[in-house]
Amino acid sequence: MLEFAILGLLQEAPMHGYELRKELTAKLGAIRAAISYGSLYPTLRRLQAAGWITEAAETPATAEEVPALTSRRGRVVYTITAEGKERFAQLIAQAGPETYDDTGFGVHFAFFARTDQATRLRILEGRRRKIEERREGLRDVLGRAAERLDAYTLELQRHGLDACEREVRWLEELIANERSGRAPTVPRSGTTGGRGENDSPPPPGESRTKRP
Amino acid sequence: MLEFAILGLLQEAPMHGYELRKELTAKLGAIRAAISYGSLYPTLRRLQAAGWITEAAETPATAEEVPALTSRRGRVVYTITAEGKERFAQLIAQAGPETYDDTGFGVHFAFFARTDQATRLRILEGRRRKIEERREGLRDVLGRAAERLDAYTLELQRHGLDACEREVRWLEELIANERSGRAPTVPRSGTTGGRGENDSPPPPGESRTKRP
DNA sequence: GTGCGATGTATCGGTCCGATACATCGCGGC
């Protein structure tokens, strides 16, 4: 999962670890807490060993300009390689069962702009199927085993069931949009925040790269 | 987390591993997938080593009745000890930061029937605070960094923001109920499933033990 | 009689987290 996210992000621009974590947090903030350095750095090491990324000490501006007096601990900038891009494409193509769990789906969705439409559709439908199964499980428990459980546990299941139904509806909208080639914008019913007129959806293009 | 859940469940009845997993899945189905044996068995080992639980080969009915012909691999039944109950109470009392993340909160909530009211309130408020923070983070990203992100990432954030707002409202209801001493039932607006008149909320008592 | 799904116990490698350590930089307050 982390591997996938890193390869995805580094395609937008080379970055050093700290920056990577910040971007990752911004992009995935909806689905998981900030990722830990205890996972990030070893993963970067692993990706470098595999040849998907290269690491390079940051260039000290114009080299002569900066006096080596302070000798600041160089930031290590990571850049994705051609093999890394291939690897990313390959990871997108093979959507296994782990692609449909909460984290896996979220991460894949976050990089849908780099995913072809057929795969997007496949993933959305796989996720829907998975959530429908969870929903049925919760309905079963609430129906059959309700008397065995205390009021708090039941309330938890009801809340979970609610979330499932809501997500299925969300996915349905996204799937419908996907099929009709529209942008991934789901109509919101005023409940969200306040003003809701700042959307202006861009077309679902694949390109989104920072160019200096 | 697993330790907490196991100690909580074993207070309802002694169980063997497979059964434990099934009950755990039923009780926590709303918040996480089925737990893995790769975590369950080592954890049981650890709990036994610490003295919180005892393990015993299942008694073969009336001993003489059953012929040892088949010599079925005895199921190992785990029973919580007095120290284990103490440990559980202690784990409830000290609600650290990990009590408020998604999984931690869910597991604690599932055992609210064994938690005193003051602690319930504390945990609910801690969770609310945490979700409010996440919500603010998402609003920031959607407000400030919107133009940097693609349409899919934005849609993901919006969906997450929605979920946050919904959960905060849910928690508000639960907190209000808790303060007024009512049962943990949140009014549902028909959206859930179908019939919604089978509630009959029991009083929020602490007792819920299967007695044979 | 035989295959097959549920029941049941168990291990292993790998991913990820949380705590911790350490160093630099810029800024505001004293």
Add this chain to the structure above:
DNA sequence: GCCGCGATGTATCGGACCGATACATCGCAC
């Protein structure tokens, strides 16, 4: 002038948990 403090930045270590895998029994349907 200088001191602390929060942001920036890299890194490791132990432990929790997962997914795959292995292996054995039981009951039932075909």
